[in-house]
Amino acid sequence: MTEKTKYDVCLVGLGYVGLTLATALADAGFNVLGVEKRQEIVELTNAGKPHFSEMGLDQMLLDVTQSGRLVARVDFPKDSYSDIYILSVGTPLGPDGKARLDFMEAAARSVAENMQDDALVILRSTVKIGTARQVVKPILDASQKAYQIAMCPERTLEGRAMQELRILPQIIGADDVATRERAEQFFYKLTNSTVKVSSLEAAEVVKLVDNTFRDIQFGFANEVARICDAVGVNAMEVIQGGKLGYARTDVALPGLVGGPCLEKDPHILSQSCVDYGLDLDMTHAARRVNERQPYETVEFIVAEYTRRNPRRDPVIAVLGIAFKGIPATDDLRGAMSLRVLEALDQQLPGAKVRLYDPVCTERDLLGVRPNDEVVSTLESAVIDADIAIIANNHPELAELRPKQMVRLMADRGFIYDYWNSFSDLRSHELGGTYFAVGNSRKIKQG
């Protein structure tokens, strides 16, 4: 009988999380197998090419694939096994708004089949509370093999993952000391810093709380923006002024809140809590503020456009479509710019829309907005536009100052900025042509 090939680590799912981690682990010296069901990702990975944009990933992936320390396959190669398995499949919300478990179940089944006694299985995805114990564990138990299980959630920021994998404290949750120590020894090859928590559930909750906390902070900042718009004061002046020399108040800045994590993780937390008889308040409220913002602000944009007595359907330039601009990414999942565009479609159905993004490709953009025009420079996006919307905070979008931008735009054109990139400028530099979230309404007269 031929000997089985042994990998140090196997990752199931080579998306953003799986591919960055697999590459970092291979770079740290592990012999890594990536199992990914999408053939095109497997081919790109084996050719040393990332299937998304991530700073620092290109060269490292090329190195580790060329040296053979990372290989990708569509299925587990027969006659191979791993010491450690990491489940990094997606956990999106389904069409019913509920967290999907089917990817995690399928991944667990394939690991149960492939593993040998003494495997360590690590959940890396963000999961509903109880998934490790109630969903993954029964599948692994059915194999009747001996194994250990830990929950070690991914916490990196897209755009900074390759750095952060080496410096962020790694959360390690497992029910027993031996499993925690084994998982810790493994992660010590990547980072000096680990935080051990005493159960699988504690680690699941840590991850969901981290992201929900951010969502609530941004939700409150957007609430402040709503207040300032209603009262007719500038939210940036209020927020920055309020915290200057006064550390007790540290309100975040308003803006579009989305992306692949924040759009779903607070929902996953609140759905988890329903199983424990708990109905969350702040978590829902923040999501409501953040999800309503695109529609509410587009109402203002339409009112302002109408107030300017337009003579034609508008040309609208939407600038920065990826879900964030700092750190830069091409990720369009959960991008709230798409909700802004949806609201514009509804409220200005005759509009001609131009898209510009410094990072996303034309193919990416047409994939989500097939009927819009995609342009390749900031200038060409705004020329003759009636409305320019700054939808993410990529620094390149601030290269054209509002006065320069308006000069290129149509007569009576105006700018709406979701990121307040220019709110610090004095009003004579902005004229009556620049509006931003939390800086866009006058006090009602009479």
Ligand SMILES: NC(=O)c1ccc[n+]([C@@H]2O[C@H](COP(=O)([O-])OP(=O)(O)OC[C@H]3O[C@@H](n4cnc5c(N)ncnc54)[C@H](O)[C@@H]3O)[C@@H](O)[C@H]2O)c1
């Ligand atoms: N994107 C982030 O920056 C980030 C950060 C922290 C945590 N997370 C969490 O990590 C998880 C993964 O996120 P992602 O952005 O990498 O998702 P993703 O959808 O980009 O990647 C998941 C990959 O798994 C593959 N896959 C699914 N089922 C499979 C199976 N049974 N066998 C093999 N491959 C399979 C899919 O084809 C896909 O390529 C999610 O739970 C997410 O919430 C993401």
